[in-house]
Amino acid sequence: MDVTEKIKKAGVVGAGGAGFPTHVKLNAKAEYFIINAAECEPLIEIDKYLCRTYADRIVKTVDSLAKFLQAEQAVIALKGKYKSEIAALSNAIRSQHADIRIHQMDTFYPAGDEQIMVHEVTGRVVPERGLPLDVGCVVDNVGTILAIADAIEDKPVTDKILSVTGDVEHPLLFQVPIGTSVRFLLDQAGLSRGTYGVINGGPMMGKVLHGENEIDEAVVTKTTGNLLVLPKDHYLMKRSALSVNRMAHQGRSACIQCRMCTDLCPRYLIGHDVQPHLVMRNLYRENTDLDREEYKKAFGSALNCCSCGICEMFSCPMGLSPRKMNDYVKGRLRTQGIQVEKNHSPSVRDGWEHKKIPTSRLTARLGLSKYVSHEVPDDVVQLQPDCCFIPLSQHIGKPAVPVVENGNRVEKGTLVAGAAEGLSANIYSGMTGIVTEVTKRGIRISRKGD
Numbered sequence: 376m377d378v379t380e381k382i383k384k385a386g387v388v389g390a391g392g393a394g395f396p397t398h399v400k401l402n403a404k405a406e407y408f409i410i411n412a413a414e415c416e417p418l419i420e421i422d423k424y425l426c427r428t429y430a431d432r433i434v435k436t437v438d439s440l441a442k443f444l445q446a447e448q449a450v451i452a453l454k455g456k457y458k459s460e461i462a463a464l465s466n467a468i469r470s471q472h473a474d475i476r477i478h479q480m481d482t483f484y485p486a487g488d489e490q491i492m493v494h495e496v497t498g499r500v501v502p503e504r505g506l507p508l509d510v511g512c513v514v515d516n517v518g519t520i521l522a523i524a525d526a527i528e529d530k531p532v533t534d535k536i537l538s539v540t541g542d543v544e545h546p547l548l549f550q551v552p553i554g555t556s557v558r559f560l561l562d563q564a565g566l567s568r569g570t571y572g573v574i575n576g577g578p579m580m581g582k583v584l585h586g587e588n589e590i591d592e593a594v595v596t597k598t599t600g601n602l603l604v605l606p607k608d609h610y611l612m613k614r615s616a617l618s619v620n621r622m623a624h625q626g627r628s629a630c631i632q633c634r635m636c637t638d639l640c641p642r643y644l645i646g647h648d649v650q651p652h653l654v655m656r657n658l659y660r661e662n663t664d665l666d667r668e669e670y671k672k673a674f675g676s677a678l679n680c681c682s683c684g685i686c687e688m689f690s691c692p693m694g695l696s697p698r699k700m701n702d703y704v705k706g707r708l709r710t711q712g713i714q715v716e717k718n719h720s721p722s723v724r725d726g727w728e729h730k731k732i733p734t735s736r737l738t739a740r741l742g743l744s745k746y747v748s749h750e751v752p753d754d755v756v757q758l759q760p761d762c763c764f765i766p767l768s769q770h771i772g773k774p775a776v777p778v779v780e781n782g783n784r785v786e787k788g789t790l791v792a793g794a795a796e797g798l799s800a801n802i803y804s805g806m807t808g809i810v811t812e813v814t815k816r817g818i819r820i821s822r823k824g825d
């Protein structure tokens with residue numbers, strides 16, 4: 376079985392993003408193989424831990440995958456301030472005589488955005504709405520590399536290592552079966568129910584879990600990397616409660632057209648046509664009878680927005696929500712079937728180097744500085760819940776199809792849902808137990824069968 380077949384069988388998907396099936400991404404030849412270990416958002420701890428702890432395994436796997444991709448350069452990109460992680464990786468590279476370069480990045484947001492990283496490492500710019508492969512690059516997250524290392528040894532994806540950060544005494548690292556409930560983890564972290572808010576992911580692009588019910592229903596998936604715990608009345612929690620209508624109203628009445636949202640937008644700065652100030656300027660006529668050409672002219676640039684959030688969480692002096700407005704009009708462009716031409720060869724705009732947003736400034740702006748911990752978690756706490764709920768859709772593409780029924784006994788590593796036809800991924804049980812529920816949403820497994 377070749378390496379992509381093994382990766383497909385093991386159900387590996389991108390660990391650091393939306394969950395793109397990895398066997399599809401690696402079915403290519405590339406000039407650069409770039410490993411993303413930049414830990415993009417503030418307060419996330421997981422890439423650092425993986426680099427420190429599994430440096431040898433990462434280097435060995437990257438070296439063999441680079442050969443598989445026929446890559447001329449294999450590069451591990453991480454922040455230059457990650458001194459002990461760089462030392463661990465450098466030692467592993469030396470001792471294995473691996474042909475891998477370490478690229479040290481500045482500490483800015485969004486250093487871990489795939490397209491920004493490609494530019495930083497190669498100087499090339501990915502076309503609008505394009506892929507790194509369009510400029511000869513394959514980019515994988517460091518967590519994905521470790522899942523591939525397991526897949527090569529015929530071990531499927533069953534568990535996830537994630538951090539719990541924010542309003543906790545010090546950051547915690549857990550290893551749990553896929554499908555473990557978020558509430559179970561927070562209980563284990565000693566947090567009392569009803570006293571906190573949670574963001575699934577980082578503060579910029581993570582999903583805010585609204586209310587106790589959403590926290591109760593949330594589970595760890597193949598793409599979960601961090602849970603950010605915050606006081607319920609934190610600025611980020613309050614901001615997330617604003618409705619789209621309210622944000623649009625604020626935009627129409629308070630935007631001063633200063634252009635800061637556009638001038639500091641990282642995608643705009645690498646040459647893409649993203650102009651949130653134009654979207655904001657035109658909001659007043661979004662609901663009028665604009666013909667398709669006018670609508671495209673007013674709002675089409677939103678399609679090139681990657682939702683990094685800098686415009687609304689950092690740039691806007693009025694506290695407005697250009698990212699959310701971009702998201703909104705993107706949906707409207709799609710439902711109206713309006714196509715927007717792509718620039719296939721964008722070039723970087725002047726000032727990019729000076730307009731990178733320092734992570735420390737962003738952290739302060741978000742009201743998170745007091746949660747920055749200098750206590751580095753060294754140990755992962757392994758937990759085994761009594762039950763888990765495994766979603767069938769944890770990846771881009773079609774949901775997986777259940778292959779078990781109520782009452783079946785499964786072991787850790789049993790295939791519980793097979794990849795659907797087309798783009799999809801296999802899903803395995805992370806625990807031994809009895810299947811107690813199979814729905815369109817997912818599969819519940821209980822240790823005791825109750």
Ligand code: SF4
Nearest residue numbers: 640680681683684686
């Ligand atoms: S969210 Fe804002 S800053 Fe980020 S890409 Fe979109 S428009 Fe640019």
Ligand code: SF4
Nearest residue numbers: 630631633634636691
């Ligand atoms: S930064 Fe804020 S006020 Fe300035 S143009 Fe953008 S949305 Fe309007």
